[in-house]
Amino acid sequence: MKTFKRLKLVFGSLLVMVLTTQTSLAQTYQLSNAASTLIVDGTSNIHDWDIKAENQQGKIVVEFENGMLTKIDQLDFSVTAESLKSGKSTMDKNTYKALNTGKYKQIVYKLNKVNSINCSNNNSCSVSTTGSLTISGKTKTVDIAFDIAITQNKIILSGSKTIKMTDYGVEPPSVIFGTITTGDAVDIKFKSSFIK
Secondary structure, three states, X not given: XXXXXXXXXXXXXXXXXXXXXXXXXXXXXXXXXXXXXXXXXXXXXXXXXXXXXXOEEEEEEEEEEOOEEEEEEEXXXXXXHHHEEOOOHHHHHHHHHHHOOOOOOEEEEEEEEEEEEEEEEOXXXXXXXXXXXXXXXXXXXXXXXEEEEEOOOEEEEEEEEEEEHHHHOOOOOEEOOOOEEEOOEEEEEEEEEEEO
């Protein structure tokens, strides 16, 4: 009889622990190219310019506890280099030449670590990360901060990052025998929509 009571007590305690333990499950979301935007803003000695990415891929794996984002396990993102379009064929050709797209087809970002996640509520967080960015075959470590908006089946990352093309061995494109030259620094602005 005492053994039965002890078993009841043990099973009861286990049941309470299971019911009160916070649940944390990894969830995977895939990037929606149609719902995402990535724009590269730059300068030249004549006027500012921008290029838009038409073909993006990616995946994010996250964990929630009680509906709150607590962890990012994985974040991979890539752009098909020749899907960068300015609306001007001459500029696009010079961009592809500078990026050596014949050899390097993809621009790739891969998360290395999350430095911080600060959530104001279940739907909105600010995140600081360190990752690897590969452009034209050269990989550099970059710190990127972005905001996350969360709905039931969607996670939207939005932010920007300034980089120098020469850090990746990319000579800033020029046209008309060098009379129009682009600035070295470019701003990458993104709004990436990931769907479960």
